[in-house]
Amino acid sequence: MQQLTLNKKNLFKMKLICLLVPMALLSACKSVGPDYERPQLAVPSQYSEQADQAQSKVSSTWWTAYQDQLLNDLVSKALQSNTDIKLAVARVEEADALAREIGAATLPQVDLNAGANRSRVTELGGNPVTTNPRNDYKAELGTSFEIDFWGKLRRAKESVRAQILSSQYAKDTVALSLSGLVATNYLTLRSLDSQITLTQESMKSREASLGLTKRRLEGGVASALDVYQAEVASANLSAQLAELTRQRALSLHQLATLTGDLSLNIASADIQALPVPPTPPAGLPSRLLEARPDVAQAEQQMIAANANIGVAKAALYPTISLTAGLGGESLELGDILKSAARIWTGGVSLYLPIFDSGKLNSKVDQASAKQKQALASYEGAIQTAFKEVNDALVDLRQNTEREDALNKSQIAAKKALDVSENRYKSGYSAYLDVLDAQRVYNDSALSYVQSRQARLAATVSLFKALGGGWQAEVQSQAK
Numbered sequence: 001m002q003q004l005t006l007n008k009k010n011l012f013k014m015k016l017i018c019l020l021v022p023m024a025l026l027s028a029c030k031s032v033g034p035d036y037e038r039p040q041l042a043v044p045s046q047y048s049e050q051a052d053q054a055q056s057k058v059s060s061t062w063w064t065a066y067q068d069q070l071l072n073d074l075v076s077k078a079l080q081s082n083t084d085i086k087l088a089v090a091r092v093e094e095a096d097a098l099a100r101e102i103g104a105a106t107l108p109q110v111d112l113n114a115g116a117n118r119s120r121v122t123e124l125g126g127n128p129v130t131t132n133p134r135n136d137y138k139a140e141l142g143t144s145f146e147i148d149f150w151g152k153l154r155r156a157k158e159s160v161r162a163q164i165l166s167s168q169y170a171k172d173t174v175a176l177s178l179s180g181l182v183a184t185n186y187l188t189l190r191s192l193d194s195q196i197t198l199t200q201e202s203m204k205s206r207e208a209s210l211g212l213t214k215r216r217l218e219g220g221v222a223s224a225l226d227v228y229q230a231e232v233a234s235a236n237l238s239a240q241l242a243e244l245t246r247q248r249a250l251s252l253h254q255l256a257t258l259t260g261d262l263s264l265n266i267a268s269a270d271i272q273a274l275p276v277p278p279t280p281p282a283g284l285p286s287r288l289l290e291a292r293p294d295v296a297q298a299e300q301q302m303i304a305a306n307a308n309i310g311v312a313k314a315a316l317y318p319t320i321s322l323t324a325g326l327g328g329e330s331l332e333l334g335d336i337l338k339s340a341a342r343i344w345t346g347g348v349s350l351y352l353p354i355f356d357s358g359k360l361n362s363k364v365d366q367a368s369a370k371q372k373q374a375l376a377s378y379e380g381a382i383q384t385a386f387k388e389v390n391d392a393l394v395d396l397r398q399n400t401e402r403e404d405a406l407n408k409s410q411i412a413a414k415k416a417l418d419v420s421e422n423r424y425k426s427g428y429s430a431y432l433d434v435l436d437a438q439r440v441y442n443d444s445a446l447s448y449v450q451s452r453q454a455r456l457a458a459t460v461s462l463f464k465a466l467g468g469g470w471q472a473e474v475q476s477q478a479k
Contacts, residue, residue: 015225031151032317033310036303039375041382060462063183066456069267070184074259075179082178095167099160100309105146110306114139115337116333137336140327140343152314155307157435162304169300170258172293178258180464184457185255190246191453195446200243202442206234209421209438213431214457220281233435237442261387271452279396279460280466282322289385298381303373305367312367315360318352385465392462399455413441 061076079085120133148154178207210230217227289295330341345473353360420437423429 002287008252020361031154031310032313033151033155034306036306038299039378041379056405060468062277062468063179065459066183066188066274068274071183074186074255075182077259077261078178078182079175083260084174084178085171088167088174092164092171093161095164099157099164102153102156102160106157108143108145110141110143112139112141113327126404131331135331135333136329137331137333138327138343139336140325140329140330142323142325142345144321144323147320149320150314150317152311155310155314159304159307159311162291162300162307166297166300166304169293169297176293176464176468180460182255182258183252183460185258187249187274187453187456187460188270189251189255189266190269190274191449192244192251193450194271195266196241196244196248196268198442198445198449199237199244202438202445203234203237203241206230206237206438209434210234213424218426223271229431229435233438260294271449271456274456276455277463280393280462286386286389288466289382289389292381292385292465293467295381295385296380296469298374298378302371302378305371305374309364309367309371312360313363315363316353318350321349321351323347323349334376388463388465391459392465396455396462399451401457403455406451408445410444413437413444417441 012042063071116135116137118133118135123132146153155194208228210233213226213230216331218226252266255266256262267272325345327343328336328338328341330336330338335341418438419439420429420433424431424434
């Protein structure tokens with residue numbers, strides 16, 4: 001029977017394998033630090049404010065519900081050219097680059113170390129030299145790898161992944177806020193267009209009344225007081241028109257800034273041409289809050305903070321690294337690749353902090369405190385979101401009722417104005433009645449337009465509060 005013997009080289013390989021196998025098994029162990037679990041918050045399943053029942057399906061591109069191509073173009077332009085969006089995109093790119101950096105730390109790093117030097121040493125020393133001066137050429141590939149026993153690198157990757165998602169949700173939050181600002185300013189612009197049109201029509205009516213009073217004064221039927229009152233009313237409308245025109249210009253400038261198109265020019269149009277988007281269904285579930293990017297961003301920040309606790313705790317345990325090197329060294333450059341010039345190293349290093357006056361433990365406490373802060377921010381984001389949805393729902397409902405009431409008011413005011421003008425022309429009433437009827441109709445007509453704007457703006461706020469839209473579940477019909 002032939003006896004197998006192990007030479008020193010085979011013995012070294014076996015020892016190395018015996019060392020690496022338990023290290024690999026330990027590296028697959030559970031990471032230190034708490035695993036993330038979404039906190040259970042006491043949030044009602046439905047909102048306290050409910051809308052009328054409506055079966056509807058709204059896209060995340062919620063602004064298209066207003067069926068206005070110009071608005072669609074303005075939002076698209078803002079999402080591409082706005083400086084806040086560009087800043088958010090750059091932050092996403094930064095987070096992605098950080099993730100690649102952290103991911104690279106989990107893989108071995110290979111370095112090339114090469115050099116050449118010429119030196120002269122003493123010939124009278126304890127070790128006589130045969131060549132003086134002499135050259136020394138060296139080239140070596142080296143690698144080092146930290147074994148992730150305690151999950152420090154895995155926790156770091158978990159944290160940076162959450163940071164990437166957080167930055168992406170931050171960009172979505174900016175985009176949602178930006179599209180809401182564009183839509184709101186656009187509605188304001190259209191409201192001002194309608195108010196300007198109404199004011200111009202009222203001015204024509206009052207100028208006609210002024211001409212009538214002047215003719216009646218010449219005919220001895222009216223007094224100079226009627227003429228002066230008509231002039232005051234006409235001048236007040238001119239001032240009102242100037243103010244509305246100023247507000248429209250400012251609103252247009254704001255849209256130009258939001259879209260990044262400083263030469264933006266928008267023609268006048270009537271706000272009544274915009275349809276009211278579908279109302280949300282009754283019993284709107286509060287789980288839709290998860291669609292809000294700011295809520296998702298707050299949760300990812302909490303996940304990152306939770307993982308950082310594991311990173312801090314792993315620093316309390318030993319750090320074990322593997323190192324290796326392979327290369328050549330010779331006196332002549334042409335000999336550096338020969339087997340006799342070959343050099344290699346291999347080793348294991350261990351680092352364990354023994355006494356640091358509580359420095360590492362304080363870092364764990366800091367990470368835990370930051371996790372508590374992130375948790376509080378997440379809870380605050382949920383509560384704020386729930387409030388904003390309820391506020392938007394009540395605004396939408398009350399502004400709808402207000403618009404209906406003001407529509408009846410302007411219709412009645414217009415009828416009263418027609419009656420007062422006819423009575424004045426027939427000599428049955430004083431001109432003061434006409435002025436009062438004109439003022440009431442002007443105010444009620446403007447209020448109706450403003451209520452229409454407020455109702456549409458409430459739908460914008462609801463879309464934003466719900467994270468961009470909602471999807472109503474179609475109720476199955478009983479057969």
